[in-house]
Amino acid sequence: MAHSSVPHPAFDALLFDMDGTVLTSIAAAERVWTQWARRHGLDVDTFLPTIHGKRAIDTVRDAGVPGIDVEAEAQAILEAEVADVEGIEPITGAADFLASLPRDRWAIVTSAPRRLAERRIEAAGLPLPENLIAGDDVTRGKPAPDAFQLGAKRLGVEAARCLIFEDATAGVQAAEAVGASVVVVSALHSAATDTPHPSIPDYRGVSSEVLDDGRLRVHLP
Template sequence: MDAGPVTLICRALLLDVDGTLVDSAEAVRSAWAAVAEELGADPDAVAAAALARRAPEVAEEFFAPEERQHALDASLRASVASAGLVRALPGAADLLAAVPDGAWGCVTSGRREILTARLRGAGLPVPEVLVTAEDVERGKPDPQPYLRGAELLGVEPADAVALEDTPEGVRSARAAGLRVVGVLGTHAADDLRAAGADALVDAPGGVRVRVADGVLELTVTAPRTASWS
């Protein structure tokens, strides 16, 4: 595939949050290590698992049944409290500023209160459309989250582009009918390609937006760290 810029035409942008718009790894580790220490689990093991799995899965793996709800409640409080450790990824603020209000939203597997806190902690706006774990019955890689996001934005899935950093997220968006730009950093380029990404970028700043008559023209700059050859 050509390694030069890729142009995608759409009417809306749907973005994952963790690993796509923000670097929240330090916040995740801090929050879950605190929960593990409180409940007598291995902080390093729990924190490492939390970087790759959803909160209920972490609770189920590391804590006894009678402790799991407490672990989830404690992780929610700790995650919100650690939001100041979250940093916007390069170019994220400029990308969001270039897209008109109502033409973008976020689709995430995380909990609403946490993701809202992380966006604010990173100095990024909280969109009107924010699809979180509470809003769907089936999370990524199921298409439901992105179908819901497109519905809330009032566009057909084929008229939207997703930004994702995980193969599960890419598969979710592709199954919903969206085109996908994969953001490197969390997973290998080959994994994002295999999941169906249409293009890759090093960071959100690799996507430039031009707006005309309600149409978004995305110019996607090929990453320096991986080619599309």
């Protein structure tokens, strides 16, 4: 449930997931994964909810398809996703909110490989962050905490002192694992909103202020 008119405490930095959190790529991703699932005889309706918030290689591995080359399949999916950016747009208000933040105080932390992340950010017309943590920067993907820990490290802060924006259950679990505060973005699906964390449909009415000590205070509508 969304919390109204409640400012968060001050944070050292903000970390954002990408897909479903600052941009809409779910339709494009599901087009590619639907083809893959059908090719391997999987039930599409059951399989698609498992792709969100995770690295492709982990999704392929967890699908349990026998006799496949997991790395080769993940690479083929990457190529297909890079080629299909139709319909990718920013989440409402995300561009303005990101532009309002000091560039050295936020990062995007995504499960997508760097090549795909940069392609989707460009397609959505969003600014490429100074700090981008991609799925190929870590050995363990979400829900493991590694990506958020690395994102905070790159910003020179502790992950537990960050505010993390997420949309998928795996990402929320990763954020919880580092002890960070979380805001769930429910613009595209509500799978992760069954949590104690505040949620927002998009970034309309979300604002921030830089305090005298350099920390950020975020206000939710």
